[in-house]
Amino acid sequence: MPGSLHMSRLRNWFLASPPAEYAITSLKELLIGAIQQGPVPQHVAFVMDGNRRFARSHGIETVEGHNLGFEALARILEVCYKSGVKVVTIYAFSIENFKRSKFEVDALMEMAKVKLSQMAQHGDLLDRYGAKVRVLGRLDMLKPDVLEAVNKAVDMTSRNGDRVLNICFPYTSRDEITSAIRDTVEDYSTPIEQGRTASRTPFSESHIAHNIRTQSLGSTTPDLHSDSESTSGSSGQDDDAFPRNDSDRIYGSMSSCSSSTTLHLGNQQDPKGVSPPRSVAGSDSPVYVSPETISRQTLNDHMLTKGTPPLDILIRTSGVERLSDFMLWQTHENTEIVFLNVMWPEFDLWHFLPVMLGWQRRISKSRQDPNAEGNFAGDAKSSQENPDAMLWRQGGKVKDI
Amino acid sequence: MVSQRDREILRDDLRARGTKLSVAEREALLKSYLPDPAELGQKPTPQPIVSERKTPRKTPIRTFLKSQTHYLTYALTHIIFGIVVRLLQAYHAVVDRIFAIVYHHHRTPELIRKDVKNLKRLPQHLSTILTLRKEDDSLAVLMDEVAELAAWSSCSGIPQLSIYEKSGVLKSCIPALHQIITTKLASYYGTPSHQPNLQLYAPHHPVHRSAPLTTNPTLTILLLSSTDGRETLVDLTKTLAEMSQNGKLSPEDITPELVDAEISEITTQPLSMDPTLSDTVLKPEPDLLLVFGPFLKLDGYPPWQLRLTEMYCTGGRSHGLSGDGEAVEYQGYMRGLWHFAGAQMRFGR
Numbered sequence: 001m002p003g004s005l006h007m008s009r010l011r012n013w014f015l016a017s018p019p020a021e022y023a024i025t026s027l028k029e030l031l032i033g034a035i036q037q038g039p040v041p042q043h044v045a046f047v048m049d050g051n052r053r054f055a056r057s058h059g060i061e062t063v064e065g066h067n068l069g070f071e072a073l074a075r076i077l078e079v080c081y082k083s084g085v086k087v088v089t090i091y092a093f094s095i096e097n098f099k100r101s102k103f104e105v106d107a108l109m110e111m112a113k114v115k116l117s118q119m120a121q122h123g124d125l126l127d128r129y130g131a132k133v134r135v136l137g138r139l140d141m142l143k144p145d146v147l148e149a150v151n152k153a154v155d156m157t158s159r160n161g162d163r164v165l166n167i168c169f170p171y172t173s174r175d176e177i178t179s180a181i182r183d184t185v186e187d188y189s190t191p192i193e194q195g196r197t198a199s200r201t202p203f204s205e206s207h208i209a210h211n212i213r214t215q216s217l218g219s220t221t222p223d224l225h226s227d228s229e230s231t232s233g234s235s236g237q238d239d240d241a242f243p244r245n246d247s248d249r250i251y252g253s254m255s256s257c258s259s260s261t262t263l264h265l266g267n268q269q270d271p272k273g274v275s276p277p278r279s280v281a282g283s284d285s286p287v288y289v290s291p292e293t294i295s296r297q298t299l300n301d302h303m304l305t306k307g308t309p310p311l312d313i314l315i316r317t318s319g320v321e322r323l324s325d326f327m328l329w330q331t332h333e334n335t336e337i338v339f340l341n342v343m344w345p346e347f348d349l350w351h352f353l354p355v356m357l358g359w360q361r362r363i364s365k366s367r368q369d370p371n372a373e374g375n376f377a378g379d380a381k382s383s384q385e386n387p388d389a390m391l392w393r394q395g396g397k398v399k400d401i
Numbered sequence: 402m403v404s405q406r407d408r409e410i411l412r413d414d415l416r417a418r419g420t421k422l423s424v425a426e427r428e429a430l431l432k433s434y435l436p437d438p439a440e441l442g443q444k445p446t447p448q449p450i451v452s453e454r455k456t457p458r459k460t461p462i463r464t465f466l467k468s469q470t471h472y473l474t475y476a477l478t479h480i481i482f483g484i485v486v487r488l489l490q491a492y493h494a495v496v497d498r499i500f501a502i503v504y505h506h507h508r509t510p511e512l513i514r515k516d517v518k519n520l521k522r523l524p525q526h527l528s529t530i531l532t533l534r535k536e537d538d539s540l541a542v543l544m545d546e547v548a549e550l551a552a553w554s555s556c557s558g559i560p561q562l563s564i565y566e567k568s569g570v571l572k573s574c575i576p577a578l579h580q581i582i583t584t585k586l587a588s589y590y591g592t593p594s595h596q597p598n599l600q601l602y603a604p605h606h607p608v609h610r611s612a613p614l615t616t617n618p619t620l621t622i623l624l625l626s627s628t629d630g631r632e633t634l635v636d637l638t639k640t641l642a643e644m645s646q647n648g649k650l651s652p653e654d655i656t657p658e659l660v661d662a663e664i665s666e667i668t669t670q671p672l673s674m675d676p677t678l679s680d681t682v683l684k685p686e687p688d689l690l691l692v693f694g695p696f697l698k699l700d701g702y703p704p705w706q707l708r709l710t711e712m713y714c715t716g717g718r719s720h721g722l723s724g725d726g727e728a729v730e731y732q733g734y735m736r737g738l739w740h741f742a743g744a745q746m747r748f749g750r
Contacts, residue, residue, distance in 0.1 A: 010670050033471035034478055067412065095623065122428060174657045174708060180656040181638045186641040264513075291642040296631050299638060328704040332631065337697040337712065357482045362696070 007156055032082045035353075038360040039367075040084040041312035045327055047091045048073060050318030050343030057343075063107040068345035070111065079349050081131070081163050081358075087308045089166035091326045095138060095175060110394075112169070116149040120156050132160040136304040137171035164308060173328035178304035180329075184294060187302075191286030207323050303329055310336045313359055315352075317344045336362075449542060455567045500732040503593035505636055506553065508589050513556035516735055526561040528625075528710070530702060531729065532694060533568055540570060544578050545708035547571065547622075547731040548585035553734055555620045556589065562622050563668075563687060564703050569626025572603045579609045582622070604667045606630050621683065623668060627701035634705065637663055663707045691737045693729050715736040 014020055048069055055065025080088050085335045092112070098105060116253050125373065135150050139201065142150065150169070300306065316323075319341040323331065331337060340347070414427070506513050517523060531546060533539050547564055554562045559610045564571065570644035571578060588664040590596045597617045600610040603624040637660065638683050644650040665685035690702070699707070 008705075025639065028468070031478070033467070034474035037475035038479070062419055071408070071412075118427070146701050155602070174661070174705070177634065178655060178660050181634070181660065182652050184638050185642045185645045185655060186652040189645040288646045291639040291646070294635055294639050294642060296635055299631070299635060321466055321713065322709055325708045328707055329631070331683045331699060332704060333701050334698060337699070339697075339712075351445065354482070357478060358486075361479065361482065 028079075031349065031353060032079060035083040035360075038244060039363045041356075041359060042085065042309035043087040043089070043311045044080055044085050045089040045091070045311055045314045045330075046073075046076070046325055047314070047316035047324065048344045049316055049320055051345060053318060054064055054343035054345045061110075062104055065345060066108060066111060072345050072347050075348060076352060077165065079352060084180070087164040087166065088164055089136075089168065089305065089308075089327070091168045091171065091313070091324075093137075093169050093171070094325065095141065095170050095172045096325070098141070098170070101210065109143065113146050113149045116153040117330060120152045131163045133157045133165050133167065135167050135169045136176070137169040138175060139169070141170045166305065166308070168304075168326070172325040173323070174325055176304050177299075177329050179304075180299050183302045184298055188291055188294070190291055191288055299329075305330055311339065313355060315340060315355060317342055317347050317351075403594035422599055430530055497730075497732060500736070501730060503730050504735055506556075506731050508552075510556040513553060513750045514558070517557040517738060520738060522742055523557065523738065524559060524741055526684040526687045527559050527689050527691065528563045528565065528727075529693065530700060530730065531698075533566060533570060540574075540664065543571065544574075544581050545585075547578060549580045549729060549731075550734070551599070551620060551622055552585050552589045552745070553731060555618075557584065557738065558618075560618065560620060561683060562620065563625055564622065565625040565700075567627045567701055569624075569628060571624045572606060572626060575603065575606060575609050575624070604633075610701045625703060626666075630701050630703040633664065633667060633703065634660075640742045660705070664703075668706075689737065689741045691715065691734065693733065711741055713740050 015024070051065040051069040052062050054068070058065075077088060093108060097108075120207045133153050137152055139147060139150065246327075305327075310333075311327060312334075313336050314327060314331050315338045317340050319339060321339045327335075335348075336355075336359055342349055342351055342353075411610045443627075446733055503518060506516075529550060531543060533543055536542070544565065550564070551562060579599070580600060582601065583596075586596045586599065587593065595617070598610065598619040599622070601606050601622045601624070602608040603626075606624075641650065641655060668685050671681040673690075686706045686708060687710050690707070692712065692714040693716075694714060694718040697712060698743065713736075715730075715737065
């Protein structure tokens with residue numbers, strides 16, 4: 001054992017010597033420049049797993065392991081942004097992590113605070129390189145001082161350019177999806193102005209309903225007022241007042257059924273004051289956007305990652321092979337998921353490079369042969385990458401020989 | 402790359418909670434590692450900041466040589482990488498063949514049971530992603546693969562199996578598939594009295610099951626397609642939005658628990674309504690996801706259920722590029738189960 005320890009010390013000494021350091025740096029620069037020549041993923045996500053196990057196996061403090069993990073992050077961010085990745089998303093802290101020991105949570109929070117406030121101090125540097133920091137997650141679960149540092153860093157960089165670092169801070173994907181659903185529902189529950197609906201449907205449905213009712217009731221027009229008031233609580237009356245398509249019926253029956261069973265209480269509690277103004281005068285009833293217009297894109301736009309390109313590669317270190325509630329929605333169709341058997345503090349260009357090359361190889365192949373498996377339908381990449389694919393075809397020929 | 406000396410300085414600073422270095426000192430330390438802003442192709446930056454590095458921009462030959470070097474390196478790396486990948490593929494192909502000979506099921510439940518006997522744990526709910534090929538008989542091949550998987554799962558004691566196929570073609574032929582699986586089970590188990598009870602269903606479809614219920618263990622097969630993924634979440638949102646518009650629900654009521662309950666119900670609904678099967682508890686979240694494909698991609702698999710699912714890709718070891726989805730083979734299935742047994746389950750990362 002002493003021999004190997006001695007050897008590793010010798011190796012470290014050698015690697016730290018100026019010529020070796022210079023050689024490694026130039027080699028890295030060269031490789032990064034080389035990666036840039038091919039197609040480059042637009043959005044890469046990392047699960048930074050293994051800091052604690054690394055610390056345990058190396059006999060250092062857990063907190064120190066997290067510090068080393070932060071260095072690894074800085075290293076890999078440099079590689080990503082230099083090679084042309086636009087968006088990097090990292091899983092920094094899960095909502096589940098609050099269950100860990102208070103000491104560790106506090107240390108992690110402290111580290112985040114220090115790093116974020118340091119970042120804010122270098123505002124002009126960040127401006128010059130145009131990186132934008134966004135923090136995704138349940139910010140309301142943070143302590144006030146950390147939240148302040150977060151807001152400061154986010155504000156400071158919000159005007160910056162096209163490189164984005166998404167930090168998923170207290171985050172779980174299920175929480176994100178739920179919030180997206182909730183926000184969508186909220187959006188669709190705010191009435192739109194009358195002016196806009198007029199263009200959508202030339203006739204007012206409530207007006208037609210009103211006319212029919214007047215006809216069927218004959219000369220009981222004065223009664224109508226009290227009639228509608230008495231039935232205002234029932235859902236049948238409400239439904240008449242809203243624009244809906246035929247396909248709505250399926251959900252209509254479902255929702256009315258569930259409301260009568262499970263949500264009856266909620267309906268009762270609803271103050272009477274809300275419904276009468278809605279049904280007293282037909283023309284004043286609120287008009288909503290039809291829920292049928294909700295699509296996958298709508299939900300996408302309500303996710304925390306809105307506005308970023310689709311996720312191309314997701315990398316998880318430490319050999320644990322599950323997503324652990326990270327990017328469930330985003331890791332959907334063509335994301336390549338890679339599980340690497342290294343601890344995060346050891347993660348470097350040398351582990352990232354094979355993943356990148358494999359991805360480039362696959363993309364180039366699928367562009368050559370669009371019918372092949374793994375064809376990326378959304379090839380809306382810039383046209384300047386096409387020459388690369390052509391050139392790569394020549395490379396492929398060379399290899400075939 | 403940050404040099405050893407600067408790294409130590411930064412580490413010391415971090416240990417002191419960022420109090421050791423002043424802002425200016427830290428910037429001076431960083432300066433040598435920052436790329437020239439002009440190279441980033443950003444908006445023109447104020448010139449005086451980088452006055453000392455004006456000369457390299459005036460050398461088109463050097464820039465040209467640099468880009469050519471990069472291109473050459475790119476081609477070289479990819480050629481070398483390609484060769485390595487091919488070699489690995491060949492190696493794994495040989496290993497796979499050896500495995501396939503050593504571990505063959507011979508359609509004997511006892512052999513399969515022996516293979517899984519020493520495993521520490523088995524998934525209670527196994528999920529697989531299968532791909533429909535492009536040949537004419539692709540549907541028949543796919544159904545046969547499903548039948549094989551059903552037989553292996555039942556023999557190795559996995560009570561629940563879900564099959565994901567993107568297009569959903571399997572859902573349209575549930576009775577035929579049921580017939581094929583029954584035939585396959587018969588070829589493994591022999592007489593019907595030894596066969597497990599089979600129930601086959603898909604979301605929004607009725608359960609299709611073998612008629613006489615015996616005391617044998619039950620195998621439940623769920624068919625999924627891409628419409629059960631994001632589309633289901635969209636449908637749920639539509640329903641919730643409509644309820645909210647009608648004042649039956651307030652947006653604050655939407656919690657992860659509610660969404661979870663609704664989504665889980667879709668995959669377990671037909672069974673929970675059946676009083677005779679009240680004892681079979683279905684897990685909506687799979688324990689293990691086997692991807693029969695060249696690399697690990699989810700291809701539209703329902704996202705909500707995958708939270709803690711272990712994933713294993715049968716072709717994932719070699720960056721395989723064999724074109725179509727990998728064949729569903731017994732040795733790949735077994736490798737997945739072994740891998741699963743070796744992993745340790747930890748919640749909250």
